[in-house]
Amino acid sequence: MALLYVLLGTIFGFILSRSGAADYNYIQAMFLFTNFQLYGIIGTAVAITAPGIWLIKRYGRTALGRPIAIELKPQHRGNIVGGLLFGIGWSMAGMCPGPIFVNIGEGKIYALAALAGALAGAGLFGAVYARVQGLFRLPRLVVGTRDG
Amino acid sequence: MPLILHGLAPIHWAVAGAGIALITLALLFIANRRLGISTGLEDVCSFVLPVPYFTRDAVRSARKWRLPFIAGLVVGGFLSAILGGGWTPTWNLGMFDEAIGFGHAGTLAWMFAGGLFIGFGTRLAGGCTSGHGIFGLSNFERPSLISTISFMAGGILTTQLIYRVIFHLGS
Numbered sequence: 457m458a459l460l461y462v463l464l465g466t467i468f469g470f471i472l473s474r475s476g477a478a479d480y481n482y483i484q485a486m487f488l489f490t491n492f493q494l495y496g497i498i499g500t501a502v503a504i505t506a507p508g509i510w511l512i513k514r515y516g517r518t519a520l521g522r523p524i525a526i527e528l529k530p531q532h533r534g535n536i537v538g539g540l541l542f543g544i545g546w547s548m549a550g551m552c553p554g555p556i557f558v559n560i561g562e563g564k565i566y567a568l569a570a571l572a573g574a575l576a577g578a579g580l581f582g583a584v585y586a587r588v589q590g591l592f593r594l595p596r597l598v599v600g601t602r603d604g
Numbered sequence: 605m606p607l608i609l610h611g612l613a614p615i616h617w618a619v620a621g622a623g624i625a626l627i628t629l630a631l632l633f634i635a636n637r638r639l640g641i642s643t644g645l646e647d648v649c650s651f652v653l654p655v656p657y658f659t660r661d662a663v664r665s666a667r668k669w670r671l672p673f674i675a676g677l678v679v680g681g682f683l684s685a686i687l688g689g690g691w692t693p694t695w696n697l698g699m700f701d702e703a704i705g706f707g708h709a710g711t712l713a714w715m716f717a718g719g720l721f722i723g724f725g726t727r728l729a730g731g732c733t734s735g736h737g738i739f740g741l742s743n744f745e746r747p748s749l750i751s752t753i754s755f756m757a758g759g760i761l762t763t764q765l766i767y768r769v770i771f772h773l774g775s
Contacts, residue, residue: 457635458672465676466683468627473684475620479607481698482614487763491605493617498737500621501628505742508629518636526638527662529730529740531747538728539736539751543758545721547766548714550700552733553642553726556719557674561681562609563693569712573719578645580720581727582657592728597660 469558478558480550487547534592545577608698610689628738637669638743640735641677642726644670703771729755 476482476493485491509526516524546552549570551559556574559567588594607614614620628639643663647670650658685691695708706714726732729751731740736755740748 461672465673469677469680496617504625534728539754540758542725543755547762548718557677558681561678569715570719573716574723577720577723
């Protein structure tokens, strides 16, 4: 299966690379409302994925016959505050998480600094989770009931 | 507008959007996985930071697909560069160089700071453009709608501030 994931990631990365989704100028043009490209991409992706998910859920099974199980994301105050913070970072770096890796593959040297920052930021969040849990009404963590 | 990468013309948005949708649906239909990339940052952190947030079940159980998928993203970018004119390390940052031009050290510091916001923000929001913006919206999940509106607002405010207020563009 690992090879399949690498393959899917490769196609995904290639599309991000060639569509402008991993391009600093296109990200800024989206936020400046001077270019439609990325709105078109996200809009088309959602317009096709939504009925696709509906069909797959209706069918109820994966291609290998396992029951479809989608883990839902919790709702809390962090959606708004975290979203705003991520938006600031997306604008500054001109990359969201996927394109960080795509840009590294393309050879854009500065993307390595963005990755280092993203890992440090995620690490910081993990380290302070217990302290900000109440403030943002974050869910309790389920640890150690299942092997990884 | 040409891409920064070799000045290539981008593929049409409808084609790119359809391709992203097909990958997302393939992940769900074949592997029972919801698309999400920023959680992969946790996978990497979980190797070095043994705090409960990173050792929780949701992270540990998904390592075997997230890390290969992320490796694929790097390969995809690499192939795109090779097939588009050759792989060369570059500092080219398009309009950032024209309007801001901090030099190499400044660019790295700027990118690291941006990355901090990305890493902390996506973890606090519980997802990024892929998990909330594409999968979550497509699955009609309210937290994803709230998060997507928030990160679009954060990005729009920041870019407008940077390029229309602080560093003026020609236009």
